[in-house]
Amino acid sequence: MSAAMKLWSRLVATVTGATLALVVPAHAWAASTGVTDIAVEAARSRRRGGFGFFGLFGALCCLFVVAAIVLAVVMVGRNRRRK
Structure with missing residues (x-):
C-alpha cells in the first residue's frame, strides 16, 4: 500500500472516530425525555440577529x-x- 493511501486511511479513521465520539453522545442526550420540548421552546423564543x-x-x-x-x-x- 502506498504512503499516500496509508495517510488517507489514517486521516479518514481519525475523522470518523472524532465524529462518532461527538455525535453519539449528543444523539443519546437529545433522545432523552423532555429535551424536545426544551429545544422547541428555545427555537420559538430565540432572538433574531446578532452572533x-x-x-x-x-x-x-x-x-x-x-x-x-x-x-x-x-x-x-x-x-x-x-522509527
Whole structure:
C-alpha cells in the first residue's frame, strides 16, 4: 500500500472516530425525555440577529476541536517517520 493511501486511511479513521465520539453522545442526550420540548421552546423564543455569546463560544470550541484533531494527526505522522 502506498504512503499516500496509508495517510488517507489514517486521516479518514481519525475523522470518523472524532465524529462518532461527538455525535453519539449528543444523539443519546437529545433522545432523552423532555429535551424536545426544551429545544422547541428555545427555537420559538430565540432572538433574531446578532452572533451572541454562545455563537462565539461554539465557534471557538469548534476551532479548538479541529486544531486538536490536526495536531493528533501530525504527531502520529511524525512518530511513524522517526522509527
